[in-house]
Amino acid sequence: MPKEQHIAIVGGGAAGFFCAINVAINAKKHKQNVKVSIVESSGQYLKKVRISGGGRCNVTHNQFDVKRFVQSYPRGQRELLSPMQRFQAQDTIRWFEKQGVEIVPEADGRMFPVSNTSDTIIETYLRLVEDYKINLVPHFPVKHIEKLENGSFHLESRNSQPILADKVMIATGSSNGGYQLAERLGHTITERAPSLFSFKIRDELIEDLPGLSFEATIKMTLPSKKVFKERGPVLITHWGLSGPAILKLSAWAAREMKQSQYQARLLVNWLGETSPQQCEAELQELKEREARKLLKNTYPAPLPKRFWCQLLNKLQISGDKQWANLNKKELNKIVQALVASEFSIEGQNRFKDEFVECGGVQLREVDFRSMESKICPGLYFAGEVLDVDGITGGFNFQNAWTTAWIAAQAMIDRIIDGAKAL
Ligand SMILES: Cc1cc2nc3c(=O)[nH]c(=O)nc-3n(C[C@H](O)[C@H](O)[C@H](O)COP(=O)(O)OP(=O)(O)OC[C@H]3O[C@@H](n4cnc5c(N)ncnc54)[C@H](O)[C@@H]3O)c2cc1C
Numbered sequence: 001m002p003k004e005q006h007i008a009i010v011g012g013g014a015a016g017f018f019c020a021i022n023v024a025i026n027a028k029k030h031k032q033n034v035k036v037s038i039v040e041s042s043g044q045y046l047k048k049v050r051i052s053g054g055g056r057c058n059v060t061h062n063q064f065d066v067k068r069f070v071q072s073y074p075r076g077q078r079e080l081l082s083p084m085q086r087f088q089a090q091d092t093i094r095w096f097e098k099q100g101v102e103i104v105p106e107a108d109g110r111m112f113p114v115s116n117t118s119d120t121i122i123e124t125y126l127r128l129v130e131d132y133k134i135n136l137v138p139h140f141p142v143k144h145i146e147k148l149e150n151g152s153f154h155l156e157s158r159n160s161q162p163i164l165a166d167k168v169m170i171a172t173g174s175s176n177g178g179y180q181l182a183e184r185l186g187h188t189i190t191e192r193a194p195s196l197f198s199f200k201i202r203d204e205l206i207e208d209l210p211g212l213s214f215e216a217t218i219k220m221t222l223p224s225k226k227v228f229k230e231r232g233p234v235l236i237t238h239w240g241l242s243g244p245a246i247l248k249l250s251a252w253a254a255r256e257m258k259q260s261q262y263q264a265r266l267l268v269n270w271l272g273e274t275s276p277q278q279c280e281a282e283l284q285e286l287k288e289r290e291a292r293k294l295l296k297n298t299y300p301a302p303l304p305k306r307f308w309c310q311l312l313n314k315l316q317i318s319g320d321k322q323w324a325n326l327n328k329k330e331l332n333k334i335v336q337a338l339v340a341s342e343f344s345i346e347g348q349n350r351f352k353d354e355f356v357e358c359g360g361v362q363l364r365e366v367d368f369r370s371m372e373s374k375i376c377p378g379l380y381f382a383g384e385v386l387d388v389d390g391i392t393g394g395f396n397f398q399n400a401w402t403t404a405w406i407a408a409q410a411m412i413d414r415i416i417d418g419a420k421a422l
Contacts, residue, residue: 002419005035007037007411008168011038015400016383021125021129032419038136039140040138042141043139050118053112060092061398063089066088069398073391080399087406088402093111140157142157143157143177168380170381171404174192191258192358197349200349206241206310206343210237214270217230224259230252231245244393251356262345266344274338287326295322380410380411381403
């Protein structure tokens with residue numbers, strides 16, 4: 001029997017657990033003598049999994065075309081393409097199915113356990129940890145990782161004996177401590193910035209209308225003149241604007257918005273892709289067809305009445321006016337406000353359901369065929385510690401599952417190759 005190999009995974013979150021379990025499954029399948037440890041700074045594992053998706057855990061996204069799937073990563077799109085050809089959303093679903101967990105889609109593409117609770121995912125992981133005798137090491141915040149001359153590693157923490165490992169994975173999410181570990185082992189950490197946030201906006205048009213949602217198109221111009229566009233649901237909140245289209249825009253523009261201190265100009269077309277000409281024609285038709293009706297009672301179909309009345313108020317056009325009496329100048333003002341409402345973004349608000357950071361271990365320093373460091377052999381990365389982040393909808397967990405699975409295959413392959421070479 002070859003000597004036992006010890007794989008230590010730093011971080012007991014989504015990526016850490018998925019990697020540990022897959023290492024253990026592979027080791028058993030290939031009859032390798034491997035010990036797997038998950039080393040966690042706190043006493044609680046899988047904290048983010050528990051609270052994710054509002055406690056329901058949005059495990060992945062219902063999109064099995066990998067080329068389209070990776071388009072949802074503002075950072076990491078190119079690098080994730082080939083790993084996802086090996087382990088994608090469909091593989092995640094099958095993996096859980098094998099463990100008796102059904103993952104089902106919702107109309108917007110997000111996928112959840114059929115039980116509708118993240119407890120199902122956590123219980124499955126903890127059961128597998130027990131079945132495969134994975135060693136859990138809580139309350140061990142790794143402060144330093146030392147690479148020894150023989151190629152193995154020392155994991156050090158305050159007031160504890162160091163842990164010796166043959167291979168190490170850093171799966172510490174977006175924690176400062178994790179980035180420092182990677183930096184001290186020679187890696188570069190790219191600029192960090194919040195991603196997936198809503199916009200703080202004060203404007204009388206959206207005041208007191210929280211909860212109203214529109215299928216809108218939005219265009220944001222930063223002080224640097226850089227422009228970002230998005231289309232989809234936009235939600236009015238107490239603080240400004242949110243909803244999937246705003247969150248996506250925040251992800252794509254995360255670094256640029258940080259640089260501009262979250263000041264930008266936003267144009268909203270509340271009617272989706274309706275052009276100014278189409279909008280004008282529609283209002284003109286209303287004016288002719290509903291000439292005797294009051295403005296406040298008759299308005300373009302998709303708009304909520306409260307919003308329409310507030311828009312008239314802001315434009316200082318009386319809602320008690322008949323459509324027939326709307327003059328050309330007023331009609332043009334309404335067209336402009338409907339297809340290109342202009343707002344000043346004054347800041348950002350964290351999105352409570354899924355908060356993610358961009359920035360992390362520079363991707364060109366990692367071999368995405370194995371998730372092994374190109375700088376420090378034997379060191380691996382998975383999950384949010386990498387400079388990868390997805391838009392909301394299950395993409396961030398899929399990054400954790402894919403990169404952890406790839407690393408788990410590679411670690412066992414290396415151990416098998418090493419044993420053959422002896
Ligand atoms: C509120 C919220 C809801 C979310 N909902 C979703 C969702 O529904 N779908 C989705 O796709 N994504 C969601 N996300 C994002 C998703 O949770 C993360 O992308 C994912 O958890 C990243 O996994 P990870 O394993 O890389 O990091 P984490 O899950 O953050 O795990 C890292 C672990 O490492 C530990 N650690 C850190 N430093 C050290 C150290 N020095 N030594 C030892 N241990 C250490 C931490 O304590 C933690 O347990 C959500 C995020 C938040 C905050």
